[in-house]
Amino acid sequence: MDQPTYDIVAIGNAIVDVLATIDDAFLTREGLTKGQMQLIDQARAKSLYQEMGETQVTSGGSAANTLVGAAMLGARCRMIAQVADDQLGEIFVHDLRVQGVTCAVPPREPVVETGRCLVLVSEEDGERTMNTFLGAAQFLPPDAIDEAEIAGAKVLLLEGYLWDPAEPRAAMQRAIRIARAAGRKVALGVSATFCIMNHHADFTAMIDAGEIDILFANEEEAVALAGSADVETALAALAPKVPLLVVTHGARGASAIESGVRTDVAAEPVAKVVDTTGAGDLFAAGFLTGYVRGLPNAASLKLGAVCAAEVIGHVGARPVxxxxxxxxGLLG
Known part of the structure; x- marks a missing residue:
């Protein structure tokens, strides 16, 4: 097998986050469920934005957040994501580049604008309610996948949020075939419970077919994917189906199960939880960086916990x- 060019190549949404701190009454007025993520159209994105007050704009996207964290830890990373030829698209690519992540797909004309996520951060507890307009991200074509890039990565990371639209789903399916033929590892972040509900059959089929080497989920997602009543039953059901299962437990830490061996770590202490946006993304950044370096699961989990603790201590989904x-010393 040729030496890898990249540690992690990810396929995911090109999203720019627009964040505002709100009180829970705002959510009630707008008919939103606290802590949930929903997809919205362009008209709703514009009308909700008008009601948000003062905002902070920063590039986001689940897989992109993970790559930024991994690059900050020294991993070689490349992003495959579709932007439009507009200001938000320029921001997304620029923000990746300055963090050491290259972005592979040229922009499309702005028939559809670059995607954005309106993130409403509760001033009470830092919980985030996300409203996502996918925009150009949902038109990532299969021919955007470069075979050499995928075959030259230690890990291919797939973002579950992007499984909905037909074009990027086909692109990810092509990338899986390339990675497996090259003997590389495929990681899937299921992203959210609604993704699992919408695509349970697809996700289960990929897992059962042995196409997924590393599966990332939180407790709620693991339960939904396994169709179980509780998280421990879900772990018992999922672990035999994937070589490496990684599940986060919020304030109770995280677990990794590999070849029947379970490793648990506690969450890192945080003075104050300000914004939980990106916690799972940055946990994956730390874990995958440890993984591609060949570290034991305990050290990789610890790295994930350190990265997650950093990002929930401030507003925004990327480390400061x-x-x-x-x-x-975790990195050796």
Whole structure:
């Protein structure tokens, strides 16, 4: 097998986050369920934005957030995502580049604008309610997949949020075939419970076919995917089906199960939870960085916990502190 060019190549949404701190009464007025993510159309994105007050704009997208964290830890990363030829598209690509992540897909003409996520952060507890307009991201074509890039990555990371639209789903299916033929690892982040509900048959089929090497989920997602009553039953059902299962438990830490061996770590202490946006993304960043370096699961889980703790201590889904410094001796 040729030496890899990249540690992680990810396929995911090109999304720019627009964040505002709100009180829970705002959610009630807008008919929103706290803590949930919903897809919205362009008209709703514009009308909700008008009601949000002061905002902070920062690039986001689940897989992109993961790559930024991994790149900050020293991993070689490349992003495959579709933007439009507009200002938000320029912001998305620029923000990746300055963090050391290259982005592979040229912009499309802005018939549909670059995607955005309106993130409403509760001032009470930092919980985030996300309203996502996918925009150009849902038109990532299969021919955007470069065979050499996929075959040259230690890990191909797939973002579950992007499984809905037909074009990017076909692109990810093509990438899976390339990665498996090249003997590379495929990681899937199921992203959200609604993704599992919409695509349970597809996700289950991929897992049962042995196409997924690393599966990332939180407790709620694991329960939904396994169709179980509780998280421990879900772990018992899912673990034999994937070589490496990684499940986060919020404030109770995280678990990895590989070849029947379970490893648990506690969550890292946080002075105050300000914004939970990106916690799972940055956990995956730390874990995957440890994984591609060949670290034991305990160390990789610890790296994930360190990265997640950093991002929930401030507004926004990307780190502001030096993750390498926070990781200390974990990186070797």
């Amino acid at each position: 502190a030096d993750l390498k410094a926070l990781a200390g």
